[in-house]
Amino acid sequence: MSDVIREVVKNEHGTVVDLAGEIDLHQSPALHQALAELCDESPKRLILKLAEVKYIDSSGIGSLVDIFRRLKRTDGNLVLVSPSERVSSVLEITRLDKFFPIATSEEEACQL
Amino acid sequence: MNQRDTIRIRSQPSELATVRRCLEDTACEIGFSAADVSGIILAVDEALANVIRHGYGGACDEPIDVAFAPIAQADSPGIEITIRDFGKQVDPTTIEGRPLEDVRPGGLGVHIIRSVMDKVDYEPAEGDGMLLTMKKMVQR
Numbered sequence: 001m002s003d004v005i006r007e008v009v010k011n012e013h014g015t016v017v018d019l020a021g022e023i024d025l026h027q028s029p030a031l032h033q034a035l036a037e038l039c040d041e042s043p044k045r046l047i048l049k050l051a052e053v054k055y056i057d058s059s060g061i062g063s064l065v066d067i068f069r070r071l072k073r074t075d076g077n078l079v080l081v082s083p084s085e086r087v088s089s090v091l092e093i094t095r096l097d098k099f100f101p102i103a104t105s106e107e108e109a110c111q112l
Numbered sequence: 113m114n115q116r117d118t119i120r121i122r123s124q125p126s127e128l129a130t131v132r133r134c135l136e137d138t139a140c141e142i143g144f145s146a147a148d149v150s151g152i153i154l155a156v157d158e159a160l161a162n163v164i165r166h167g168y169g170g171a172c173d174e175p176i177d178v179a180f181a182p183i184a185q186a187d188s189p190g191i192e193i194t195i196r197d198f199g200k201q202v203d204p205t206t207i208e209g210r211p212l213e214d215v216r217p218g219g220l221g222v223h224i225i226r227s228v229m230d231k232v233d234y235e236p237a238e239g240d241g242m243l244l245t246m247k248k249m250v251q252r
Contacts, residue, residue, distance in 0.1 A: 025157075026128060026129070058158055058220035065217045086150050090224075093151070093223075095212045099215055
């Protein structure tokens with residue numbers, strides 16, 4: 001299990017993953033592997049709660065892009081919930097803030 | 113605060129957090145906004161990740177020297193950051209970000225560095241490796 005995964009909950013809306021900490025070159029490989037394993041279960045949605053993620057770099061963003069694509073292959077969706085200011089900033093710099101579905105709450109994410 | 117701080121790290125991804133902490137303190141002292149501090153940290157982190165991945169091909173025990181120095185200009189202070197590695201030398205003109213319209217994992221680091229910093233210069237270092245110099249000024 002990745003150090004940045006705080007909790008994984010599976011329900012009728014999909015799989016909800018609560019993340020916290022810093023997603024950098026050190027943490028990204030384990031996170032990517034854990035999320036890829038969740039993708040293998042073909043959830044309807046993979047909902048990533050990002051409010052407590054204090055830092056993300058391009059390796060973390062790259063992992064999210066790959067996971068998004070894996071889910072699309074099985075008609076699943078990746079939704080980001082409440083990204084922290086620092087995560088939002090990186091999404092804007094890389095112009096991916098319009099690429100990923102972003103919700104302000106888990107409830108809203110379940111509708112996307 | 114006007115001294116140059118130099119840190120030597122190993123090309124180990126777990127050491128990046130140490131650089132981020134030191135850089136955050138220095139950038140805050142200089143007077144950068146919270147958004148600029150975040151951007152500077154991200155740019156330096158991306159540059160170091162590129163050294164680890166490309167300069168050293170993922171080897172985890174190679175040296176990287178990171179130096180931060182305030183730029184003392186009364187009207188607009190700033191920071192100069194240099195990253196010196198001892199890995200592969202490359203032609204600086206070949207170091208460029210990829211188009212962002214092509215959404216895929218990887219290749220975002222150089223784009224981020226150039227987006228955030230005011231000045232970015234790559235050059236082959238004396239002997240071996242590369243020297244990256246980045247500058248960012250406080251926005252008034």
